Amino acid sequence: MQNNTIVQLDGVVKRFPVGRGQFTALKDINLKFKAGEFSGLVGPSGSGKTTLLNIIGSLDGPSEGHARVLDRAVENLSHREAAELRNYHIGFIFQTYNLLPVYTVFENVEFPLLLQKMEKSKREKAVMDALEWLGLTDKVNSRPAQLSGGECQRVAIARAMVKRPEILLADEPTANLDSANSHHILKAMVRLNRDLKTTFIFATHDAKVIKYLRRKIVLEDGSVTKDEKKEPRSKS
Amino acid sequence: MLALKLAYRNLAGAGLRTWLNVIVLSFSFVFIIWFKGFLEGWNREARRDMIQWEIGGGQFWHEAYDPYDPFTLQDAHGMIPPVFQNEIDQGRLTPMLLAQGTFYPQGRMHSVMLRGIDPDQSILDIPSRLFHEAGESIPVIIGTRMASNHSLDRGDNVTVRWRDVKGAFDAAEAVIVDIFKSNVPGVDAGQMWIPLNRLQTMTGMEGEATLLVIRQNTKIESSHPEWMLKDHRFLLAEIDQIIKTKSMGSSIFYIMLLSLALLAIFDTQVLSIFRRQREIGTDMALGMTRGQVVRLFTVEGTMHAFLAAGLAALYGIPFLYFQAKRGFPMPEGVDDYGLAIAEKIYPVYSAGLVAGTTILVLVAATVVSYLPATKIARMKPTESIKGKIQ
Incomplete structure (x- = not known):
């Protein structure tokens, strides 16, 4: 890949079996994402946003075409290689937070670093740094059930960011949040993007998120219909 | 980890x-x-x-003795061989004579196995020393099951009938001198314990026995071709199978x-x-x-x-x-x-x-x-x- 391109999709097609036939969720997707982008896949439900995000995140492979992420061909990755790619280089933020309910905030954020087998002192420092970025140092020992929706999503962001991934994929991160919490979360993401140069790719149809995007890729019925770049609206 | x-x-x-x-x-x-x-x-x-209670450290069986064949029991006895006498005198063996009989508690007739045992033996836990407390009647010891099944109590008199060595029937009064409690049904149900010499006299089998019980942890060197050694493996086979x-x-x-x-x-x-x-x-x-x-x-x-x-x-x-x-x-x-x-x-x-x-x-x-x-x-x-x- 060239010119800081960290994700390159060439003719990506994704089909799912439906009954005896097949449903084509993505049709001939050709896209490039450069390092440090703050971009989003925008479109209505069923347009293929999450499917594309899953392919970029190596959770799924394309049925046709090529998807290269950080110089690795997703379609050729073994389960172990894909897991390693996600563990070290890709962070995920989910609409429903997907925090591990029996873990404390600290343990949730620590989890990806445990998988990396990072040594304890470094791990603890990284976790505390991440929690500090997100303003959660007073919730270290709380469990997800004791947190508000906004706090849960901030924990999820801390968990995604703690390993300093090159790419952060956020699937409808504000769908379950009120307006104030959404803005709070998005500002935190913008700050992380600016400070750590992490590439953010959203899947969203939330207007609040779209306002923050510097690149908007519109998907309709599995095809890219618009790809526009814009300067983010100044919120500071 | x-x-x-x-x-x-x-x-x-x-x-x-x-x-x-x-x-x-x-x-x-x-x-x-x-x-x-x-x-x-x-x-x-x-x-x-x-x-x-029953088998001691092993047994010598008279060659005709088969506990599962009641028809042969009347022939399953023989003179105690002199080679065992020394072991008996030293308390390492005790002879036992078995004879079939009938007894009549409350006027009803029941079969019984008469077991003659030496009153001075200490090889089995049968309280045979209590025979000495009896008077003229035949002293009998029975177990609690036998007593319960036939409504017998200590001091009760009961008529006992048996056949002697020539096949002639005889009968006499017996007195229950003791009722013992044992976990082993084989020494209790349908069994009457009588002094050995008394049973030998009753049946005309003086000096005879059906089996000889060995003291536990004792090795008997003597042997006799008409008396078969039965070890624990044989005698406990049934319970081992159970x-x-x-x-x-x-x-x-x-x-x-x-x-x-x-x-x-x-x-x-x-x-x-x-x-x-x-x-x-x-x-x-x-x-x-x-x-x-x-x-x-x-x-x-x-x-x-x-x-x-x-x-x-x-x-x-x-x-x-x-x-x-x-x-x-x-x-x-x-x-x-x-x-x-x-x-x-x-x-x-x-x-x-x-x-x-x-x-x-x-x-x-x-x-x-x-x-x-x-x-x-x-x-x-x-x-x-x-x-x-x-």
Whole structure:
């Protein structure tokens, strides 16, 4: 890949079996994402946003075409290689937070670093740094059930960011949040993007998120219909 | 190490759910060990009682004696060979004469085995010394089952009829001088104990015996071609067979108990597949490999068993110790089952039993945890994250 391109999709097609036939969720997707982008896949439900995000995140492979992420061909990755790619280089933020309910905030954020087998002192420092970025140092020992929706999503962001991934994929991160919490979360993401140069790719149809995007890729019925770049609206 | 750490976190975090499983499994640990120990204690007591009350350290049988053939019993006697006399005088052997008879309690007729035994013998636990307390009547000792079945009591007189060596019938009054309590039905039900010399006189078989009982832990060097040595292996074969049958029956119970315990783990693990799908999908999205997921869930299940073993030790050791010391009282009436059953069974726990049960439960817990874990590993993370049932 060239010119800081960290994700390159060439003719990506994704089909799912439906009954005896097949449903084509993505049709001939050709896209490039450069390092440090703050971009989003925008479109209505069923347009293929999450499917594309899953392919970029190596959770799924394309049925046709090529998807290269950080110089690795997703379609050729073994389960172990894909897991390693996600563990070290890709962070995920989910609409429903997907925090591990029996873990404390600290343990949730620590989890990806445990998988990396990072040594304890470094791990603890990284976790505390991440929690500090997100303003959660007073919730270290709380469990997800004791947190508000906004706090849960901030924990999820801390968990995604703690390993300093090159790419952060956020699937409808504000769908379950009120307006104030959404803005709070998005500002935190913008700050992380600016400070750590992490590439953010959203899947969203939330207007609040779209306002923050510097690149908007519109998907309709599995095809890219618009790809526009814009300067983010100044919120500071 | 990672699987251990995460499994511990998951179990600790699951709180009550974990403890419910652990408590159920710990009950199984304790009950399985207690049950096996109980059966072992029962078996040992049954063998020991049979040795002490009936068979001693082995027996010499007259060549014609066959306890399963009552028609040959009248011929199953012979002069006690002189080669055994020295052993008898030293109390290493005691002769016993058997004869069939009939007795008439409350005017009804019942068959009985008349057993002549030396009043001074100390090889068997039969309280034969009490024969000395009798007067003119034939002194008889019977067991509690015999007394209960025929409404006999100490001091009662009963008419006894027998055939002598020439086949002639004779009868006399006998007096019950003692009623003994024994766990061994073979020395009690349908048996009447009479002084040996008295029975020999009654039957005209002076100096004769049917069998010679050897003192425990005694080796008799003498032998005679008409008297067959029967060792413990032969004499205990029947009870050993009963124990074996009982063991097989108990094994089924053992497997059922174990299955119930393992079902608790299996159930938890299978439920986890469905209930924790989103969590598993998240784990995989965060970089966990399929192998790590399998290991995590397998270790979680095994850890249940380890925690259960710890908890079982906490309350099980005092409980099992108490049972071994105080015994488990058997209900009334079980001594009529035809087996040697004591009033109290003292469970016996061997190191092999405890270690074997522990290892078996741990291994089985690991297996039943591994099986659903492999199903988890086959899940597609994209579906799991959404929590979709697959």
